[in-house]
Amino acid sequence: MTYKICETLCILPKTVYNLAQGPLKVKRKHLPNPHKLGIIHLFILYISEDSMANMEMEELLAVARLFKLDSRPLSCVPHGEGHINRTYCVTTEKGTRYIMQKINDHVFPDVKGLMENIEGVTEYLRRTEKDPRRVQTIVRTLEGDTYLRLESGYWRVYVFVEDSVCLQQPEDGRDFYMSAVAFGSFQNQLKDYPAETLHETIPNFHNTVIRYRNFKETLAKDPVGRAAKAQPEIAFALAREADAAVLVDRLAAGILPLKVTHNDTKLNNVMLDEKTHEPLCVIDLDTVMPGLPAYDYGDSIRFGANTAAEDEEDLDKVRFDLDRFRAYTRGFLEACPTLTQAERESLCWGAKLMTLECGVRFLTDYIDGDHYFGVHKPDHNLLRCRTQFKLVAEMEKCWDQMEEIVRSAGAAAASADDAS
Ligand code: GN1
Numbered sequence: 001m002t003y004k005i006c007e008t009l010c011i012l013p014k015t016v017y018n019l020a021q022g023p024l025k026v027k028r029k030h031l032p033n034p035h036k037l038g039i040i041h042l043f044i045l046y047i048s049e050d051s052m053a054n055m056e057m058e059e060l061l062a063v064a065r066l067f068k069l070d071s072r073p074l075s076c077v078p079h080g081e082g083h084i085n086r087t088y089c090v091t092t093e094k095g096t097r098y099i100m101q102k103i104n105d106h107v108f109p110d111v112k113g114l115m116e117n118i119e120g121v122t123e124y125l126r127r128t129e130k131d132p133r134r135v136q137t138i139v140r141t142l143e144g145d146t147y148l149r150l151e152s153g154y155w156r157v158y159v160f161v162e163d164s165v166c167l168q169q170p171e172d173g174r175d176f177y178m179s180a181v182a183f184g185s186f187q188n189q190l191k192d193y194p195a196e197t198l199h200e201t202i203p204n205f206h207n208t209v210i211r212y213r214n215f216k217e218t219l220a221k222d223p224v225g226r227a228a229k230a231q232p233e234i235a236f237a238l239a240r241e242a243d244a245a246v247l248v249d250r251l252a253a254g255i256l257p258l259k260v261t262h263n264d265t266k267l268n269n270v271m272l273d274e275k276t277h278e279p280l281c282v283i284d285l286d287t288v289m290p291g292l293p294a295y296d297y298g299d300s301i302r303f304g305a306n307t308a309a310e311d312e313e314d315l316d317k318v319r320f321d322l323d324r325f326r327a328y329t330r331g332f333l334e335a336c337p338t339l340t341q342a343e344r345e346s347l348c349w350g351a352k353l354m355t356l357e358c359g360v361r362f363l364t365d366y367i368d369g370d371h372y373f374g375v376h377k378p379d380h381n382l383l384r385c386r387t388q389f390k391l392v393a394e395m396e397k398c399w400d401q402m403e404e405i406v407r408s409a410g411a412a413a414a415s416a417d418d419a420s
């Protein structure tokens with residue numbers, strides 16, 4: 001990696017520590033003090049040239065200065081692994097860190113509605129949660145708004161959740177259990193939230209039937225001629241089309257009630273305490289909308305019960321881990337004991353359909369020419385699709401065991417809830 005100097009400063013030790021996290025290097029120079037009063041510590045800040053690619057630091061800092069930060073922003077570097085928004089970490093002169101995001105308004109055209117949802121939900125959660133690290137905190141603009149509209153796009157800032165980690169893979173079953181507690185509690189805490197006040201930021205987000213319809217329309221057009229390269233994946237998806245309706249049919253029949261759900265419950269959308277790995281705070285609230293608990297449960301399983309990364313190229317490494325499935329199921333059901341029997345019975349379908357649906361979405365975007373998900377290498381969306389379909393195939397093989405795990409975790413959680 002090559003580095004270039006981006007600033008030379010005299011700063012506080014905490015700031016140095018925070019700046020040195022991520023793609024920055026800080027070097028200290030001891031300079032002779034002309035007044036002979038000891039040594040002046042001068043820090044030279046280097047940033048990797050790769051991380052400068054998207055936007056120059058100066059432009060980013062100019063955006064950050066339009067928010068109510070605690071002091072002058074010094075650095076702003078890319079952060080996290082999200083596929084949709086551009087995320088940066090801003091560090092100020094006082095060493096305070098913030099998360100600054102450029103909202104993807106191609107994916108979320110109603111930014112005003114989206115920010116109203118986030119403001120509503122975070123304020124609601126804060127009424128019962130006193131620890132500031134446990135709820136995301138929006139930092140307002142100098143004008144007092146929750147976001148900013150500039151020529152470069154829409155921007156927002158959050159307080160950085162310090163002393164926390166965000167995992168791409170559970171380090172063990174306990175981590176995954178903890179993330180289940182976080183998402184199960186989130187679901188439970190919002191059970192009385194007035195769902196009708198939420199804007200539907202992406203209509204039909206987890207309507208798997210409609211996702212299939214979009215897939216088939218894109219396939220028929222094959223706009224960039226990629227369908228030929230994805231024949232096995234296309235056949236895999238089409239062979240399971242009938243499954244797509246299972247959850248939406250139960251919803252339409254009134255068997256499953258509509259709740260407020262997060263809808264994007266990847267492990268990396270929850271912050272855990274750095275030392276204890278206890279759950280702190282659920283993040284990425286862009287898709288909080290009315291939905292089914294099976295969506296939240298299922299999307300977590302899709303991502304976290306995979307033994308490899310979502311874009312792993314070696315499919316032998318991609319396996320559906322039943323122990324992790326068991327750990328997550330226990331945590332989710334313990335934290336959300338209010339689920340109905342029908343909701344509990346829908347959970348395995350949530351796991352399978354969220355995985356199938358995500359694979360179909362990656363495949364659709366691949367065929368469409370990669371307009372939706374951020375891609376970082378050739379065929380990235382096709383690689384992602386393959387891992388999802390491998391997981392679906394493995395779930396199909398152990399379906400009875402999955403159902404048994406959900407049944408017994410549900411019974412244990414219900415009797416613990418009765419006893420308390
Ligand atoms: C996107 O924004 P991020 O990376 O947390 C996507 C999810 C997908 C996920 C796949 C708004 O989530 O639906 O499951 O990528 N978010 C949106 O990794 O489409």
Ligand code: MG
Pocket residue numbers: 082083268269284
């Ligand atoms: Mg995310």
